[in-house]
Amino acid sequence: MRRLLAKTGGADQMVTEFIRVNDTLLPPKIFHKLVPELESDYCGYGDIPLVVQLLGSDPESLANNALRALELGAPAIDMNFGCPAKTVNKSRGGSILLKEPEVVHDCVKAVRDAVPANIQVSAKMRLGYEDKSLAIENAQAIEAAGASYLTVHARTKVEGYKPPAHWEWIAKIKNSIDIPVIANGEVWNPDDYWRCREVSECDDVMIGRGWVANPFLARQIKDETFPRELEESWQLLKPYMLGFYNDVIAHIEERHVHGRIKQWLQMLSWHYPQAKILFDEIRTERNAQRVGDVLKARLGSV
Ligand SMILES: Cc1cc2nc3c(=O)[nH]c(=O)nc-3n(C[C@H](O)[C@H](O)[C@H](O)COP(=O)(O)O)c2cc1C
Structure with a gap:
């Protein structure tokens, strides 16, 4: 993080x-x-x-x-x-x-x-x-x-x-x-x-x-000119989210990956309604690769 x-x-x-x-x-x-x-x-x-x-x-x-x-x-x-x-x-x-x-x-x-x-x-x-x-x-x-x-x-x-x-x-x-x-x-x-x-x-x-x-x-x-509007900033965030997933996969035991991703998505949901939708989509998924597949499908490939 x-x-x-x-x-x-x-x-x-x-x-x-x-x-x-x-x-x-x-x-x-x-x-x-x-x-x-x-x-x-x-x-x-x-x-x-x-x-x-x-x-x-x-x-x-x-x-x-x-x-x-x-x-x-x-x-x-x-x-x-x-x-x-x-x-x-x-x-x-x-x-x-x-x-x-x-x-x-x-x-x-x-x-x-x-x-x-x-x-x-x-x-x-x-x-x-x-x-x-x-x-x-x-x-x-x-x-x-x-x-x-x-x-x-x-x-x-x-x-x-x-x-x-x-x-x-x-x-x-x-x-x-x-x-x-x-x-x-x-x-x-x-x-x-x-x-x-x-x-x-x-x-x-x-x-x-x-x-x-x-x-x-x-x-x-x-920088007050940096985008604040939710949809525009969500688009800007997407590559960072994929980067986060790759970083988590590289550094954290596989069985903990889904938890880390969900934890952050929950916090992101406080600001971005889009993150809540994504969270709901992976809420019951515990497999690290499948969590990654959903993220890649929704956020674009790395
Ligand atoms: C999960 C969690 C872990 C935290 N760990 C630390 C910590 O190790 N050291 C620290 O100084 N503050 C820690 N804090 C407190 C935050 O640094 C901060 O003081 C607090 O959340 C209030 O600021 P905020 O409203 O901007 O979050 C932690 C807060 C949370 C929610």
């Missing part, structure tokens, strides 16, 4: 999903499995660097693993204080740490102190765990620890992924610290992007699900 989205263009930077750090130094093979881009000369795509994200609560171990990520070619390190998953929170990772701003501080500081000064160390947080009472304190802790910038997903853990995202809270945070803040949450189209910038008072926005649902979103934001 990252390969595909990098090709559709428009982004300035991408971030990996988190690599979970416990109290050990992870072997290179774990980094390579989760971030295969590390194996090429440059971790990223053209002029889009791919920042490697770590998640954990052991400052020393986070620092050691950050150094390892850099040795392996990561251009910068981001730290996750937003993940809401139960299994992750149970082992003191992600959004649960927002209950303890001093731990958030110590994690960011340990990584900041360990890595060379020219390497950016950033953090991503939600507004809190149960409520927003520690939002500012956490942001200030991240700034005091020396983070280069902060990304804010404008919801608490308890709010999950339910709209709305509270962009006005990002402005509050931005006005209480001096490092750059990147706004995140519920940006599904270029209009959302501009409203998010206005309300959050941020110049930069991170997009997640909206970009997977509409792979041209970043491009449409950057």
Whole structure:
């Protein structure tokens, strides 16, 4: 998906999903499995660097693993204080740490102190765990620890992924610290992007699900002449979808192929009604080749 989205263009930077750090130094093979881009000369795509994200609560171990990520070619390190998953929170990772701003501080500081000064160390947080009472304190802790910038997903853990995202809270945070803040949450189209910038008072926005649902979103934001009309953009998307299928077939165990394709088609359906029709057509198909046959028939040959 990252390969595909990098090709559709428009982004300035991408971030990996988190690599979970416990109290050990992870072997290179774990980094390579989760971030295969590390194996090429440059971790990223053209002029889009791919920042490697770590998640954990052991400052020393986070620092050691950050150094390892850099040795392996990561251009910068981001730290996750937003993940809401139960299994992750149970082992003191992600959004649960927002209950303890001093731990958030110590994690960011340990990584900041360990890595060379020219390497950016950033953090991503939600507004809190149960409520927003520690939002500012956490942001200030991240700034005091020396983070280069902060990304804010404008919801608490308890709010999950339910709209709305509270962009006005990002402005509050931005006005209480001096490092750059990147706004995140519920940006599904270029209009959302501009409203998010206005309300959050941020110049930069991170997009997640909206970009997977509409792979041209970043491009449409950057270039307002890029087609937005659904049928025209669906036609443009077709070769990328076939490319995605070929990539999945090449890299993923055959029995999982149908699941990956369906998963993306479902997300595409949030934006493109055409994707829902295609999804319904392959919904009961589990054979990778036959899924490919339907895609090729509907989307044109590769
Ligand atoms: C399936 C899934 C996996 C995610 N994994 C990560 C992750 O590893 N690291 C992270 O910082 N955010 C992760 N997020 C959160 C998104 O980066 C983003 O903050 C959130 O979806 C809100 O932005 P959006 O409304 O643009 O999607 C994940 C979200 C989803 C739905």
